[in-house]
Amino acid sequence: MQPRRSSRLESTGILPADSSWQQWRWSSVTNLTRVLLISALAISSVLFIYIFGLNGAGQSTFFSLSKMPANADLVDEHLQRAATQALGDRRGTIIVMDPQTGRVRAVVNPEIAFAENYPLGSAIKPFTALAALRSGVIDEDSRTLCHEKYSHHAFQTTCSHPRDLPPLNPTEAIAYSCNYFFSTVGERLQEESFTGTLSELGFGKTTGVNVNEEIAGQLQRSDWRPQNAIGEGNYLQATPIQVINAYVALINGGRLFSPRLASPAGFAARVQAHIEIDAHQRALIVSGMRGAVRYGSAEKANLYSLPLYIFGKTGTATEINGFRTHGWFVGLSSGTGSNDTSDSDAAPENVNLAVLVFLSRGHGFEAAQVARPIFEKFAAEVPSLKPEIKTDSVSAETQPSVNFSGAPNSPDRSEAPTIRVHLVRENTTSAVAFEDYVLGVVAAEGSIETEPEALRALAVAVRTYALKNIGRHARDGYDFCTSTHCERYRPADSNSGGNVSSLIREAVAATRGETLRDENNELADSYFSASCGGTTANLATLWGGSAPLYLRGVQDEYCANEAHHIWTDVIPQTRLLKALQADPRTNVGERLANIKVVRVDASGRAELIELEGNRRVTVKGWDFKIIVGRTLGWNLLKSSHFAISRSGPNFIFRGRGFGHGLGLCQEGAHVMAERGASYRQILSKYFPSTRVANGSGLTAADLMWGSQPQVPLAPFSGTAITRSYRDRARFTLRSEYFRLSYPATVSRREAEAMLNLLQVSRTSLLARAAAAGFNVQLPALEVFVNETTGDFVGRTGQPAWAAAATNGSKIELQPLATLKRRLILETTLRHELAHALVDVVSHGRAPRWLAEGLAVHLAGEGRMVSRYQPRTRMSIEAIEKQLANNGGADSANMRAAYAAAYSEVKRLLDSEGEAGVWRRAANVGN
Numbered sequence: 015m016q017p018r019r020s021s022r023l024e025s026t027g028i029l030p031a032d033s034s035w036q037q038w039r040w041s042s043v044t045n046l047t048r049v050l051l052i053s054a055l056a057i058s059s060v061l062f063i064y065i066f067g068l069n070g071a072g073q074s075t076f077f078s079l080s081k082m083p084a085n086a087d088l089v090d091e092h093l094q095r096a097a098t099q100a101l102g103d104r105r106g107t108i109i110v111m112d113p114q115t116g117r118v119r120a121v122v123n124p125e126i127a128f129a130e131n132y133p134l135g136s137a138i139k140p141f142t143a144l145a146a147l148r149s150g151v152i153d154e155d156s157r158t159l160c161h162e163k164y165s166h167h168a169f170q171t172t173c174s175h176p177r178d179l180p181p182l183n184p185t186e187a188i189a190y191s192c193n194y195f196f197s198t199v200g201e202r203l204q205e206e207s208f209t210g211t212l213s214e215l216g217f218g219k220t221t222g223v224n225v226n227e228e229i230a231g232q233l234q235r236s237d238w239r240p241q242n243a244i245g246e247g248n249y250l251q252a253t254p255i256q257v258i259n260a261y262v263a264l265i266n267g268g269r270l271f272s273p274r275l276a277s278p279a280g281f282a283a284r285v286q287a288h289i290e291i292d293a294h295q296r297a298l299i300v301s302g303m304r305g306a307v308r309y310g311s312a313e314k315a316n317l318y319s320l321p322l323y324i325f326g327k328t329g330t331a332t333e334i335n336g337f338r339t340h341g342w343f344v345g346l347s348s349g350t351g352s353n354d355t356s357d358s359d360a361a362p363e364n365v366n367l368a369v370l371v372f373l374s375r376g377h378g379f380e381a382a383q384v385a386r387p388i389f390e391k392f393a394a395e396v397p398s399l400k401p402e403i404k405t406d407s408v409s410a411e412t413q414p415s416v417n418f419s420g421a422p423n424s425p426d427r428s429e430a431p432t433i434r435v436h437l438v439r440e441n442t443t444s445a446v447a448f449e450d451y452v453l454g455v456v457a458a459e460g461s462i463e464t465e466p467e468a469l470r471a472l473a474v475a476v477r478t479y480a481l482k483n484i485g486r487h488a489r490d491g492y493d494f495c496t497s498t499h500c501e502r503y504r505p506a507d508s509n510s511g512g513n514v515s516s517l518i519r520e521a522v523a524a525t526r527g528e529t530l531r532d533e534n535n536e537l538a539d540s541y542f543s544a545s546c547g548g549t550t551a552n553l554a555t556l557w558g559g560s561a562p563l564y565l566r567g568v569q570d571e572y573c574a575n576e577a578h579h580i581w582t583d584v585i586p587q588t589r590l591l592k593a594l595q596a597d598p599r600t601n602v603g604e605r606l607a608n609i610k611v612v613r614v615d616a617s618g619r620a621e622l623i624e625l626e627g628n629r630r631v632t633v634k635g636w637d638f639k640i641i642v643g644r645t646l647g648w649n650l651l652k653s654s655h656f657a658i659s660r661s662g663p664n665f666i667f668r669g670r671g672f673g674h675g676l677g678l679c680q681e682g683a684h685v686m687a688e689r690g691a692s693y694r695q696i697l698s699k700y701f702p703s704t705r706v707a708n709g710s711g712l713t714a715a716d717l718m719w720g721s722q723p724q725v726p727l728a729p730f731s732g733t734a735i736t737r738s739y740r741d742r743a744r745f746t747l748r749s750e751y752f753r754l755s756y757p758a759t760v761s762r763r764e765a766e767a768m769l770n771l772l773q774v775s776r777t778s779l780l781a782r783a784a785a786a787g788f789n790v791q792l793p794a795l796e797v798f799v800n801e802t803t804g805d806f807v808g809r810t811g812q813p814a815w816a817a818a819a820t821n822g823s824k825i826e827l828q829p830l831a832t833l834k835r836r837l838i839l840e841t842t843l844r845h846e847l848a849h850a851l852v853d854v855v856s857h858g859r860a861p862r863w864l865a866e867g868l869a870v871h872l873a874g875e876g877r878m879v880s881r882y883q884p885r886t887r888m889s890i891e892a893i894e895k896q897l898a899n900n901g902g903a904d905s906a907n908m909r910a911a912y913a914a915a916y917s918e919v920k921r922l923l924d925s926e927g928e929a930g931v932w933r934r935a936a937n938v939g940n
Contacts, residue, residue, distance in 0.1 A: 090119045181837075271285060306328060307382075327342075457504055470521045549617040550567050602630070683700070768830070
């Protein structure tokens with residue numbers, strides 16, 4: 015009998031007790047084959063899944079970076095193309111993501127996006143703010159005065175934002191990307207609070223994107239330094255996909271996705287985690303990111319001019335163990351169709367696009383500039399987001415189709431049964447009665463007009479335009495749209511109740527059926543614009559073709575003192591070059607040497623403009639205005655009536671009017687009506703050789719001014735009437751001592767608060783003068799809030815960095831948003847009121863150094879101004895000279911002069927007291 019080979023095998027149960035060695039060996043081979051076969055099948059299945067993917071909800075194909083698919087279905091082609099062109103040949107990456115689903119809509123250079131990691135620089139600051147807000151280190155009222163330079167042990171950094179900012183709160187610190195603010199936050203922030211927030215948002219681990227080579231980045235622990243809070247060093251290194259995914263979760267309500275490259279068809283979002291983010295804290299951070307776009311670190315990209323509510327954050331960080339920088343920008347948009355919106359429009363559910371740009375060897379502001387054409391493409395592809403081209407009743411984007419023959423778009427009728435009007439924002443089409451359509455247009459175009467005759471003139475022009483252009487959108491299935499391509503319109507039928515003023519209703523009813531006719535009894539082309547700037551335009555030289563007699567331009571002496579008569583826009587050469595490069599008609603290459611108007615028409619408008627760069631091109635003046643406005647914003651170059659000059663790196667445009675300037679000038683019509691003109695006389699002024707039909711039958715000649723006795727005209731007071739129209743409407747608030755004129759961009763609540771601040775400041779200043787023995791009364795003051803800095807410069811002649819200007823009883827202010835952003839609204843108002851009071855006390859004879867120094871003291875600006883004290887004491891004569899010429903148009907010189915003036919007044923205050931300084935001012939020249 016053969017001895018058993020092993021009792022151990024038997025006891026383990028691997029070998030049956032009754033098996034021989036030969037039987038066991040064969041059986042083992044068979045089992046091994048089975049195991050290998052099953053393993054091979056399993057490996058094949060995994061490879062099959064890896065290569066071909068699985069069908070079914072929520073499953074996605076994984077890709078290798080070395081063999082990324084060229085499948086256009088996986089990305090949105092228009093965004094992919096825009097991103098690729100925007101990045102060009104720079105080393106970096108761009109990721110475009112849907113913030114509601116985590117779907118990657120476009121990606122350029124995926125190997126950088128998913129498999130390389132870098133320090134975030136200032137792009138980390140929104141997350142630092144969140145961690146600090148959560149832990150109570152800061153709140154919305156926390157303020158820190160930036161000292162410009164920050165140092166901690168061997169680490170040093172310097173802030174690049176303006177030096178003269180007052181103490182910053184968290185929102186402003188994000189907007190200006192203040193290193194000093196966030197470094198001091200880092201000194202107080204606990205590491206576990208910081209890393210806990212970062213870990214929640216997905217840093218330090220892969221996102222789960224369906225790319226096989228994704229890396230996890232690096233999130234260190236137990237190496238806490240204040241500079242970690244500003245994204246410097248190797249504490250946190252992240253991949254671009256981690257960064258955009260974290261921003262998306264921060265903004266979309268806390269949904270942290272597993273991003274996916276996939277076709278949009280049937281795409282299902284994958285949520286890794288739901289993060290608790292306090293709504294108020296989110297709002298503070300969004301406000302800071304919005305500030306970065308509007309006035310802070312991303313301002314140069316001009317994202318604010320796009321028809322999207324865009325907010326974002328820049329970041330510039332130094333390479334690990336290197337000296338070069340790389341730049342980040344993450345921007346998100348809410349597509350409201352407006353670039354200024356309410357908080358609700360930026361709510362988590364309304365955010366519709368996220369764009370990340372990373373530039374190797376770049377800066378954050380450059381990354382923001384690269385992002386702009388992507389947002390622009392996104393807006394252009396969505397019909398409801400396309401920008402309204404301009405503020406006039408015809409398209410500024412295209413030359414209008416003008417028909418002077420009377421057929422077929424000039425029906426010879428004074429009524430039409432219904433108008434099919436397409437509400438662009440609502441994306442619906444409604445049929446309304448013709449006169450209800452006229453009422454709706456007048457309600458939109460003349461919403462703040464107060465003169466009945468001006469409204470009647472507008473009603474006739476609107477009715478004529480509507481009749482002449484019925485079917486303008488026939489191929490789209492309706493007659494008119496509600497954008498400025500046709501006529502602005504808002505529903506104003508009998509169901510709208512009190513939404514339309516009685517003045518407007520009466521104007522439309524009183525002119526019912528009345529239209530403008532030319533000498534051939536055809537319907538006239540009744541264009542209208544906000545302001546002609548002193549001369550209406552000639553249609554032929556503005557847009558080409560021939561012009562009827564009534565559209566060849568007329569002198570307009572009535573709008574001369576109105577808000578838009580004169581304006582000034584200063585555009586840096588670099589920004590202007592980028593705008594010109596965006597259109598083949600004006601692309602001069604990589605440099606812009608000069609711009610000049612080579613031909614003007616009889617109305618003074620630029621007819622031809624020559625651009626000189628790498629190549630020389632000539633473009634029509636109106637086309638130039640549209641190309642610049644499309645890129646830089648429609649409030650720049652308000653008309654084509656301008657002259658061009660050069661000042662260093664800036665081009666200065668000094669112009670007149672607002673809009674195309676054809677036909678009826680609404681500002682001029684207002685003044686004519688104020689002076690007693692009838693609506694027929696107004697129409698005959700702006701449309702000579704036409705007549706109002708279906709009315710009294712009077713001709714234009716019968717209605718010309720001077721053909722019959724008129725009501726005597728009231729002379730101008732010399733003060734500009736601060737009323738304007740349409741998109742740039744102005745309103746007025748009055749009190750016993752103030753008349754406040756403000757643009758429609760300022761809410762009534764803000765205006766009322768400002769008026770109250772003026773009243774309180776006036777009372778306080780008068781009390782201080784009385785305490786010094788001077789019982790004086792300030793005259794009633796007019797306070798004019800400019801809508802733009804260009805308007806302020808054009809109206810006052812002051813440099814753009816000046817906050818305000820006072821001339822007699824009139825105070826001119828920079829835009830309210832500018833003063834509030836810089837936290838100088840209250841001190842600016844007090845300063846200007848103090849000027850008015852010092853002028854009364856001194857009978858206008860106080861020297862500038864004394865008036866300015868005392869105004870600084872009374873406004874409470876002394877501490878802030880003293881920061882700019884010159885190292886050596888300036889003589890009184892030098893201070894006076896510097897103040898007299900605005901510091902030679904240099905803001906640093908002017909700040910030094912203010913500081914020196916205050917220093918002299920402070921010496922007087924210390925030796926004579928405030929009453930003594932008042933007496934000095936009162937006794938000047940006595």
